[in-house]
Amino acid sequence: MFKKAQLERLFVSLVMLAFVSLAISIIGIKPDIFQKLQFLFLTVAIIFVTLIWAQSKTIQFNSNRLRKQIFGWLLSSIFSILIWSFAQKDIQSIFPSLKGYRKALNTLEPIAIYLAIVFILFALILSIVGARDSRLDRPGYIERTLVYNLSSKIAAIPMMLTSVGIFIIATLWTVYHSFTNSRMLPKSEFIGLAQYERLWSSDRWYMSIENLAIYGACSLVFSLFIGFLLAALLDQKTRFENTFRTIFLYPFALSFIVTGLVWQWILNPEYGVEKIVRSLGFESFVFNPLYNTDIVIYGILAAGLWQGTGFIMCLMLAGLRGIDQEIWKAAKIDGIPMWKTYIQVVIPMMRPIFITTLVIIAAGIIKVYDLVVAQTSGGPGISSEVPAKYVYDYMFSAQNLGQGFAASTMMLVSVLIVLIPFAYLQFGRRKYD
Amino acid sequence: MNSIEIKNLSLNFGDVKVLKDLNLSVEKGEFLVLLGASGCGKSTLLNCIAGLLDITDGQIFINNQNVTWYEPSERGIGMVFQSYALYPQMSVEGNLSFSLKNAKLSKEEINTRVKNASEILQIEDLLKRKPAALSGGQRQRVAIGRALVRDVEVFLFDEPLSNLDAKLRTELRVEIKRLHHKLKNTMIYVTHDQIEAMTLANRIAIMRDGLILQLDNPKTIYNFPVNKYVAEFIGSPSMNFIEGRLDGTNFEFDELSFNLEGYSFKEKIKANSQVWLGVRPENIVINEADKTMPVNCDVVVEVVEPMGADTLVWSSLNGKELRFTVEGNKIVNIGDKLNVGFDPAHVSIFDFETEDRL
Known part of the structure; x- marks a missing residue:
């Protein structure tokens, strides 16, 4: 038959599978099947527990901590049972004050039942096989899984739930519904790739992509270049360095909405740069990028750069400060000019910082939305539309969820296309320090 | 050049x-x-x-x-x-x-x-x-x-x-x-x-x-x-310093007095001036040397640090710390009474105030 450790491992994985099926059934994907699956898993798990018991026979209570754990699990199960009992009509008729919470209790009832089962099961398992492995005199697999460093496991649960819930389930949910004809509310009526066909035949989407490409390329190149240049200048033992750093970083303290508004005023022909230059006497001076469909995206770019470059500079400055001063001395002795030292020695050494910066800039590019809304609302016409705005408008204004989901799925796909080879190159090979 | x-x-x-x-x-x-x-x-x-x-x-x-x-x-x-x-x-x-x-x-x-x-x-x-x-x-x-x-x-x-x-x-x-x-x-x-x-x-x-x-x-x-x-x-273990008075070629501190004949003074010194006497640990010899060394006295061993090639011995001379090295194969125990001596030609004398060599 099986070895004890294998049985233990099978049991733990079955419990976990049961958890997963519970989660899936709660979300609403084929609830009838997954609910049954979950009970099936639990039943098989219980069979395995009996098998383990049959094999080990002896029950040893050597550790105080284990007893405390078992007691804790039992206590938790009693609480769960209490909550479950509060939801029962008979109990409620005895304690009328509970009736006020009937709704909350009814919601909690299935969870309470499930938790009670799980907790009792945990206590049972611990008492049967979680005792010390008599041969090796060390904790068994289950004890290690369930008991060791328990507080850290409990502390990790909210983050795990968030990341699984938001990043995986919500993403899958979005992709799933992008193939449906959901309008105001999501529904599961499949229409194949129709949403995507509509997306790719829309002028507005093409305009958004084009704008994002221009904005992205320019913002990447310029914020890296200007940021590094400013950092390199500040690194030359500049006087009042702190003051300059604060000034450069100051725009980063403003939100995109405020930045957008400020730049809208600056670029506005009626009271911005054009007005000032005209009042100086140049009557024919024209400078209104936000009203020119060809260059409106560059007006938005200017605001974005003004806001973000200071932060990039700070990252770069931190990177430059991390370079050993003796490298500079060595380069000086070797007679390498400063610009060459930067390009051939220092920048390659700053590779990790550049990667961090690149990720931050790229994330900023993809999610650019509020800047456009504050400055132009996508206008004139559709000439300053961006994908994030397309998604938002279709999901919440045009009440066409399917179309919005299709657009956001396209954004996700394009990010992944860039990110996966990059991540592979970055993390997939051996690194030198 | x-x-x-x-x-x-x-x-x-x-x-x-x-x-x-x-x-x-x-x-x-x-x-x-x-x-x-x-x-x-x-x-x-x-x-x-x-x-x-x-x-x-x-x-x-x-x-x-x-x-x-x-x-x-x-x-x-x-x-x-x-x-x-x-x-x-x-x-x-x-x-x-x-x-x-x-x-x-x-x-x-x-x-x-x-x-x-x-x-x-x-x-x-x-x-x-x-x-x-x-x-x-x-x-x-x-x-x-x-x-x-x-x-x-x-x-x-x-x-x-x-x-x-x-x-x-x-x-x-x-x-x-x-x-x-x-x-x-x-x-x-x-x-x-x-x-x-x-x-x-x-x-x-x-x-x-x-x-x-x-x-x-x-x-x-x-x-x-x-x-x-x-x-x-310079030197490890570092030099011993004894504070005392110099009277002609006689170095006195507390009740003890050493005759420093043989030390080459850089300049003529004022009588009865306060000085530091410095002796390197390896210039101090023990027991059998006491007859040959012009300066000698008795000390009690307090700490012994064997370092292989030689052994560092910590003792005290009238309450002042005194370190000296003996050969590694010599057996020295804590509490032993030793007669130590040194040659005035190998000591250094410094002015108490300026700490310059005399």
Whole structure:
């Protein structure tokens, strides 16, 4: 038959599978099947527990901590049972004050039942096989899984739930519904790739992509270049360095909405740069990028750069400060000019910082939305539309969820296309320090 | 002929005077070690010679050429740093040839120089590797090679062995000495390790607070330190100091009195002046020597530290701590009564106030 450790491992994985099926059934994907699956898993798990018991026979209570754990699990199960009992009509008729919470209790009832089962099961398992492995005199697999460093496991649960819930389930949910004809509310009526066909035949989407490409390329190149240049200048033992750093970083303290508004005023022909230059006497001076469909995206770019470059500079400055001063001395002795030292020695050494910066800039590019809304609302016409705005408008204004989901799925796909080879190159090979 | 000459060099960082009116000349082919505790200005002096720091006042000559305002690369120097300062993303070969390529030397010339340097330093097998794939000792060899390929007159070492473990340090120390013997270049070497200084140097300059206290060959510095600080700094275990009065050639402290006939005084001393008497632990001999040594007395052993080749014994003389070494195979136990003695010719006497040698 099986070895004890294998049985233990099978049991733990079955419990976990049961958890997963519970989660899936709660979300609403084929609830009838997954609910049954979950009970099936639990039943098989219980069979395995009996098998383990049959094999080990002896029950040893050597550790105080284990007893405390078992007691804790039992206590938790009693609480769960209490909550479950509060939801029962008979109990409620005895304690009328509970009736006020009937709704909350009814919601909690299935969870309470499930938790009670799980907790009792945990206590049972611990008492049967979680005792010390008599041969090796060390904790068994289950004890290690369930008991060791328990507080850290409990502390990790909210983050795990968030990341699984938001990043995986919500993403899958979005992709799933992008193939449906959901309008105001999501529904599961499949229409194949129709949403995507509509997306790719829309002028507005093409305009958004084009704008994002221009904005992205320019913002990447310029914020890296200007940021590094400013950092390199500040690194030359500049006087009042702190003051300059604060000034450069100051725009980063403003939100995109405020930045957008400020730049809208600056670029506005009626009271911005054009007005000032005209009042100086140049009557024919024209400078209104936000009203020119060809260059409106560059007006938005200017605001974005003004806001973000200071932060990039700070990252770069931190990177430059991390370079050993003796490298500079060595380069000086070797007679390498400063610009060459930067390009051939220092920048390659700053590779990790550049990667961090690149990720931050790229994330900023993809999610650019509020800047456009504050400055132009996508206008004139559709000439300053961006994908994030397309998604938002279709999901919440045009009440066409399917179309919005299709657009956001396209954004996700394009990010992944860039990110996966990059991540592979970055993390997939051996690194030198 | 002087290879390096420093005239009235001073350096201030704001109000802080780091180097004060410093004069130093180094002969061609000499190995000079700048030795001192941290913060004494020895690395700063080296950086000034290299041109990495702009000096406040004074002049620096290298090969009889005033290089005070020359760029570091134009001074004809090579420098080796404590943290190796190799260019991490270049191979060893790239590190060696980077400065030469930048100086636009011909390919053949670069190749022969790199080949020569790597042969001398025995790093031919490592040429294709990146610095990260080298051990500390190998990295420091490459760093020395980077100075070597530039074919310079003067080598500057800024604590090159401090990042290595004890065994490697000893090995590389010998190698640097061998290298100096072979190349016969002028070398200036900064360290805080007195063993390195004693073993490598032709001359040692002991520095404190931006001043050179004593500049002499290692033997003289060890045996005739000019003041109490130098005497205390050089030598491990460090010198014993006894405070007392000097009356003619008679040294008195508490009830004890030694006759110091045989000590060569630098100058005539005032009668009855307060002085420090310094004796090196290894100049104190025990038991059988008591008849032959002019000065002797009895002490009780308090702590014994066997160090293999010899044993360090801690005892006290009238309440003053007294350390001395005995041969390693001699058995000394705590509580033993020993008769110790020393020859006045081997002691150092310092003025109590100025701490200068008398």
